[in-house]
Amino acid sequence: MSELETVAIRHLGARGDGIAEDGTPVPGALPGERVAVRRAGPRAELVAVETPSPDRIAPFCPYFERCGGCAVQHLAPAAYAAWKRGLVAGALAQAGLAVEPEPLRDASAPGRRRITLHVRHVEGQAEAGLMAARSHALVAIDHCPITVPALHRAPEIARRLSAPLGHGRKPLDVAVTATRAGLDVDIRGHGPVSEGVRAVLVRLADELDLARLALHGDVVVERRPPAIGSGGPSRVPPPGGFLQATESGEAILSEIVVESLAGRPKRVADLFAGSGPFSLALARRAEVHALEGDAASLASLDRAARAATGLRRISHERRDLFRRPLLAHEADAYDAVVLDPPRAGAQAQAAQLAQSRTPQVIMVSCDPGTFARDAATLVAGGYALERVTPVDQFAWSPHVELVGVFRRPPPKRRR
Numbered sequence: 001m002s003e004l005e006t007v008a009i010r011h012l013g014a015r016g017d018g019i020a021e022d023g024t025p026v027p028g029a030l031p032g033e034r035v036a037v038r039r040a041g042p043r044a045e046l047v048a049v050e051t052p053s054p055d056r057i058a059p060f061c062p063y064f065e066r067c068g069g070c071a072v073q074h075l076a077p078a079a080y081a082a083w084k085r086g087l088v089a090g091a092l093a094q095a096g097l098a099v100e101p102e103p104l105r106d107a108s109a110p111g112r113r114r115i116t117l118h119v120r121h122v123e124g125q126a127e128a129g130l131m132a133a134r135s136h137a138l139v140a141i142d143h144c145p146i147t148v149p150a151l152h153r154a155p156e157i158a159r160r161l162s163a164p165l166g167h168g169r170k171p172l173d174v175a176v177t178a179t180r181a182g183l184d185v186d187i188r189g190h191g192p193v194s195e196g197v198r199a200v201l202v203r204l205a206d207e208l209d210l211a212r213l214a215l216h217g218d219v220v221v222e223r224r225p226p227a228i229g230s231g232g233p234s235r236v237p238p239p240g241g242f243l244q245a246t247e248s249g250e251a252i253l254s255e256i257v258v259e260s261l262a263g264r265p266k267r268v269a270d271l272f273a274g275s276g277p278f279s280l281a282l283a284r285r286a287e288v289h290a291l292e293g294d295a296a297s298l299a300s301l302d303r304a305a306r307a308a309t310g311l312r313r314i315s316h317e318r319r320d321l322f323r324r325p326l327l328a329h330e331a332d333a334y335d336a337v338v339l340d341p342p343r344a345g346a347q348a349q350a351a352q353l354a355q356s357r358t359p360q361v362i363m364v365s366c367d368p369g370t371f372a373r374d375a376a377t378l379v380a381g382g383y384a385l386e387r388v389t390p391v392d393q394f395a396w397s398p399h400v401e402l403v404g405v406f407r408r409p410p411p412k413r414r415r
Contacts (some may be wrong), residue, residue, distance in 0.1 A: 002039045004047060007408055009033045012083050015070025015398045018393055019351035020044065027133065028065060030056055030075060053077040060147050068133035070146065070152070070396035082401050083401035088390045091368035093377040101388045101402070107249035108395035111148040114177040117158045119168040126168040128158035146395060150178040154407065157185065164200040165190045165198025175240050178225065179323035182211035186240035212238035217296070233311070235304035237275040244277065249393030253364055253403060254281040256389055257338055260362050260405045261285060271349065272341045276301030282338065283311040285357055290316040291326060312376045323348040331356035344372025347377070361406040371402055378406050
């Protein structure tokens with residue numbers, strides 16, 4: 001075991017670790033502190049805080065520092081907001097984009113609406129919880145305080161549902177989503193089951209009053225349609241389908257996207273549309289063509305659009321935008337293009353949009369680094385990045401959502 005040493009913490013890293021003056025990450029340490037550490041490979045273990053930062057506060061979660069979900073519950077709100085905004089500013093600067101991000105918008109309330117729990121067989125029984133930081137070790141939990149209250153019983157539900165599936169002897173991942181109709185559960189990791197096991201799961205879904213229960217996206221029983229959406233048309237996403245982390249996050253992102261549309265657009269393309277939260281919001285102002293690779297998500301959007309009133313036409317197309325991005329001449333047919341790619345970004349799609357003549361592009365991203373890379377491509381193609389708004393729906397984690405608004409300057413008139 002290495003000896004203790006005292007180090008000074010200079011700044012907070014991108015993962016929420018304190019970074020010592022020699023560059024060593026120290027999880028749990030804050031800028032300005034002097035801390036006692038023990039070296040552990042490329043990192044150092046925090047043993048004691050000798051000189052605490054004035055920004056250090058008491059974390060509210062009993063699992064903090066064991067669970068790998070939250071990184072900075074010990075950081076005061078003002079310093080936390082500055083750090084999150086700084087993650088975006090740093091990524092933009094590194095890509096050579098001279099844009100100052102707007103103030104961080106909080107979208108964490110009333111809490112996360114989905115939690116994915118891991119169920120494992122531990123000492124003869126099933127345990128449900130989250131993974132430890134930088135580890136595959138399970139941290140069994142009673143409930144996760146950053147989720148909406150409806151999800152506080154999710155660990156018990158996951159344990160109960162694991163019983164007919166072997167009590168976690170085969171590792172299970174259980175995604176539980178809070179919806180208007182109750183909890184929507186999708187279990188992954190087991191594979192096909194017998195009709196007898198399905199019957200037991202149906203009975204458990206009834207006992208637990210679940211809205212829907214699925215195995216690997218295959219619906220076992222739907223007792224009530226698990227609809228989501230606030231302030232607009234509701235929709236029923238496929239089991240385990242992509243959702244913004246919080247209800248307020250979806251609402252704020254949709255608001256920014258719609259408000260950013262310039263002029264009176266007639267046609268808008270929504271790329272990586274998912275089950276259509278942006279499409280449904282945009283359709284109050286323009287016709288929308290939604291492109292998405294997942295057929296079940298598009299079916300969800302189609303059902304929601306058909307049931308809604310007061311919307312303009314929403315068409316859709318199943319398309320793998322990584323392999324077949326919307327081409328430049330196709331984008332020219334739209335007054336605006338909205339895209340919300342996965343964390344890996346949309347490198348090929350950005351390259352096509354950079355060659356297009358569509359007047360505006362609005363990009364939503366959950367990764368400042370890939371956003372900055374793709375934004376630089378658009379700027380190199382002649383677009384101006386007018387504003388970037390960070391949105392914090394992944395509270396106390398190193399993740400931050402952002403919306404960038406790009407416009408192509410009108411051609412200069414000849415004298």
